[in-house]
Amino acid sequence: MLKNFFITCSGVDKNLIENCSNGEQNKYAGIGATVFFTAVMATIAGSYALFTVFDTIFASIFFGLIWGLLIFNLDRFIVSTIKKSDSKWKEFLQASPRILLAVIIAIVISKPLELKLFEKEINQVLLTEKNQMTLENKTQIAEQFTPEIASINSEIEDLKQEINTQEAKTNALYEIYIAEAEGRKGTKLLGKGPVYKEKRDKHDASLLALNNLKKENAEKIKNKEADIATLIENQKNYESKTQPIIANFDGLMARINALGKLPWLPSFFIFLLFLAIETSPIFAKLISPKGEYDFKLEDNESAIKTWVKQQVDQRNQLLQADIAVNKKVYEDIATEEEIYAYKQKMARDLMKLQADSFYKKQQKML
Structure with a gap:
């Protein structure tokens, strides 16, 4: 049950991963566990940061949970959108925006926890x-x-x-x-x-x-x-x-400024720790070779792309055939005498109606 939960956290296709080997499932369960515990730490950090703002524990926990869910959703999205390919450089370019986003998330998560870890030192700076x-x-x-x-x-x-x-x-x-x-x-x-x-x-x-x-x-x-x-x-x-x-x-803000006046090295190492945690699922997918799940996902996506391309091509061919048939039908109709005589009669009646209307209008004016 716990394994299935972590696999869900990794953002993989459940139908595909269920047919993969146990080792492949464990790999994505580990990635999902990292995503989950990062969200837990984000909840703790967000709750503490918001407690310094609202000064009420219930509001802080409530908004901290919302913040943790937001981070969880972002991390899950980042990991699930990285696709394995034959080119490592292409994979890195694909992951670079996600790595940048992970760095930002690591900074946001680590800062409130730094405030809590160095609370006594910060209080001394604030007292001064x-x-x-x-x-x-x-x-x-x-x-x-x-x-x-x-x-x-x-x-x-x-x-x-x-x-x-x-x-x-x-x-x-x-x-x-x-x-x-x-x-x-x-x-x-x-x-x-x-x-x-x-x-x-x-x-x-x-x-x-x-x-x-x-x-x-x-x-x-x-x-x-x-x-x-x-x-x-x-x-x-x-x-x-x-x-x-x-x-x-x-x-x-006062505590963040006070933290900036403390020695930077301890804060920097804490930031590196959270950066490593936040980016570990991304780099795990980058450095790992293509696995069974990746091949199945690629095969599934390829089948869908092929099917969609076939459907588009069939609709284009159907459109071209329909245009050609319509053109031929109307060309044949244009040469029929019956159609010509009918349209001539309708035009003659229309001209009579126009003449009668003009006459009545002139008569009213006189």
Whole structure:
């Protein structure tokens, strides 16, 4: 039963192979087994690749089975369409497009399995890339908020500097009126005279202005610091919103790119393995000599071609004979007086009808 199943997978004519020797049947059973197990590996590879896309096991298995059946059908078609001939070069030319297709299929099958085999190494590469992307993302977001924060900090420094300037001015006025009272500067008269009072009033006015300025600027600084805190909070929120995008950066394309950054030699050998598996049925048919099945298939196809050619030739001969007979029949009819008299009578009646119709038309017009 298993042998019959693999023979069916090889795409041979069951009616012909059943009458062949056991060795011939085993050869095609081996080819069919290769086709079948290649499709099984394609199903596994396709399911894993689609799992990285859909992230659901049932959908991945369903579409993976469809992919495996597609590969099975392609491989079976490739193997079944290769015909043995007396010229090896002709056979190779016949198989070259199929070999190219087999190479493409081997690449498609091997890549998802490589992703699974090197999953840990790929995850390490993706982790490094995610960390780098996180740093770059924070830098880019910071570039959006930093100029505004720096501008507000500059305004806060200006407000503080304005207070310092007014405070220095007030301290200077304080020193002036104290020196006047002590007689060290100004009029150099000891005591609190009119000049002292004038300078004291200037200091008191400056001190009042300083206190008012401190109160106003403190309120402004508080508001601006609140604005900075809001901007920093917005920056963190924006980072938290974009981080899940980076965290989910592990899809099929990202894993393929990460695989490309790993050493190429292990992946290349895996590809060669699948290429050997995929092309083995083709090369098995190319290098094997003509077998019993090939002779029977060639005899069967030759008989059909001969029969079709005979049928076409017979139809051509029948057509030529029918044309010749028809030509002779109509030539004989053309010389008969009875036919001539009948057609003359019909033409005379037709001309009468035309004359009557013309007369009636002219009469209506008048």
